[in-house]
Amino acid sequence: MLRFANSASCWLPNNPLRGVARGAQLLLVTLGLTATSLAQTAPTVVSVADSRTLAFNLVSRGQPTPARAIANTLLERNPNDIKALLVLSRAERLLGDLPAAKQAGKRAWRAADAPEDRYTAAMLTAQAISSSGNKIGAQIWLRRAAQVAPNDQLKATAVRDLRYVRGTSPVALSFDLSVAPSSNINNGSKSDTIEVFGLPFALSGDLQALSGVEYSLGATLSYKLPAVGTWTLTAGANVESKHYTLSSSAKAIAPTVSGSDYAFQQLQVSLAANRTDADRKASTSLYVKAGQNWYGGSTLTRFAGVGAARQYQIGERSSLQVNLGAERQWRQDNAQRSADVVTLSSTWGHGLTNGSAIWVTGFVRDTASESSSIAQETAGASLNYSHGKPIFADTKLELSIGYENKRFDRAQFPFVRREDQTVSASATMIFSNLDYMGFAPTAELSAKRTSSTLGQYSNDDLGLKLGLRSTF
Known part of the structure; x- marks a missing residue:
């Protein structure tokens, strides 16, 4: 015994x-x-x-x-x-x-x-x-392991295994969650009156800037398909949903509207192909996509598009990407507002010796439509900077500035052709010291100002966006 x-x-x-x-x-x-x-x-x-x-x-x-x-x-x-x-x-x-x-x-x-x-x-x-084949479930438990790891070495082991499992899994799932108080959730005018031929006209409350809070939730699911020759194939689906609540001051300005009038949802499916050159210094990507979005509870647009991208590795620290895309938009609220959109963009990225990095993006876009409020040519650029070292504790900082110019093809009012110029800036802090299971809270402070030749389209927006970001 x-x-x-x-x-x-x-x-x-x-x-x-x-x-x-x-x-x-x-x-x-x-x-x-x-x-x-x-x-x-x-x-x-x-x-x-x-x-x-x-x-x-x-x-x-x-x-x-x-x-x-x-x-x-x-x-x-x-x-x-x-x-x-x-x-x-x-x-x-x-x-x-x-x-x-x-x-x-x-x-x-x-x-x-x-x-x-x-x-x-x-x-x-x-x-x-x-081992049973559930790679997403395994990633959840590896995040738990990283969260409770008694020291940095064991945490690094869990993170390493997580990245390995993620790389071998055909399925990838990501989420985006944020809450963003804003001074202008409806992209309304900063003025309550406009001037036409020297005469003042009052704008209705729903056309003025309304303050409130945006609640955003997004999810992306991708699945690696069997390769075709040297091309890797990935099928994807993306869903995005934005809901709003109005502040008491906004309700006083526009008592006949509610946050649900500005709710936005979008569903998109895609198929992408990628091939890396033999010398591994460049790669080519192709994609097709289709989807639909809703605004205020009603179908707004159905769309389909194609695109191609070419990525180049320049030395050890720099990269260049060039993108060309075309999209057809079928407006469901007003067929005249349907459009054909062609976009060309390029992004140059460079890693600095101190661990920081910068990205410069430029783009031009042509939108053809029967509607004078839609047809336009747009050009813009942005500069993004990520600071390599924490600014305090384990908090990281990212900065961004941007400029955009819209020139509409035809006058919307007699003798007046609309042109908008927008400048924007943002600062984002990532609080890695508050990380939980590999997700850290973020806070983004943003400011945007649009000046338009038509006064009702001039607006300002100041917002604070609180969200989560994966740290590994």
């Missing part, structure tokens, strides 16, 4: 050689002398700590069957034995029983208190889930 003696000894996964001599003796007692044990009148007493150590040594040496037997015996004594559950999870995975390995890992996670045990439980559960 085998019986455990009480022991306060601590067993740790990173100490595999502890008690090897006594463990070898215990193995003989447990596995080799069963008949002798049954014949004895007095029970054989062994240490719980020695049993745990032996079980770990066995599974580490590729002997999962006896390790599982010892772990199950320990669990009969105490169903919440953390060390036994950890050994059992690893042993079951080596034996190919992935559901049992996952179950043991989750039991260990629920029962664990020490950071080391929670970390090991999360890693073992992630391994079992990944």
Whole structure:
């Protein structure tokens, strides 16, 4: 008869050689002398700590069957034995029983208190889930492991494994969540009156700038398809939803409207192909897309488009990307506002020696439409800067400035052709020290001013956007 003696000894996964001599003796007692044990009148007493150590040594040496037997015996004594559950999870995975390995890992996670045990439980559960083919589930558990890691080295291991699993998974899922108070959620005029032929005209409340809060939620799902020759194929779907609430002052200005009148949703599906040159210094991307969006609860636009991009690696620190896209937009509210849009853009990026980086983007866009309020030519540029070192604590800083010019093709009022000039700037802080499971809160302060030859289109917007960003 085998019986455990009480022991306060601590067993740790990173100490595999502890008690090897006594463990070898215990193995003989447990596995080799069963008949002798049954014949004895007095029970054989062994240490719980020695049993745990032996079980770990066995599974580490590729002997999962006896390790599982010892772990199950320990669990009969105490169903919440953390060390036994950890050994059992690893042993079951080596034996190919992935559901049992996952179950043991989750039991260990629920029962664990020490950071080391929670970390090991999360890693073992992630391994079992990944081996079963659920790569997204494995990524969630690896994020948990990174969150509870007792030191930076173990956290780096979890992050490394997360990136590996993500790279081998055909499925990728990402989210974008933000809350953004704004002084102008409806892109309304900064003035309550306009002047036409020298005469003042009052603007209705819904045409004036209305303050409020924007709530935005987006999700992107992509799936890697089988390659065709040297081309990799990816199918994707993206959904975006924006909802608004008006401030009390906005409700006073425009009592007949509500935040739901400005709600916006969009659904898009796409298929992309990518090929890297043999020298790996450049690559080509092609895509097709189609989708629909809604505004104020009604269908606004259906669209379809194609595009191509060429990326170049320039030296060790710089890159250049050139994009060309064409899109057809079918307006559902007014067919005359349907449009054909062609866009050409280019982005140059450069990494600085201190870890900082800059991006410069320029673009031109031609929009052809029967509607004088839609047909236009647009040109713009932006400069983005990411500071390499934290500005304080572990908080990172990103800065952006931009300029855009819109020239409409035809006059919307007699003898007046509309032209808008917009300048914008933003500063974003990423609070990495508040990271949770690889997601850090962000705060973006932005300002935008548009000056138009038609006064009702001149507006200002000052906003604060609070969101989340993945840190790995």
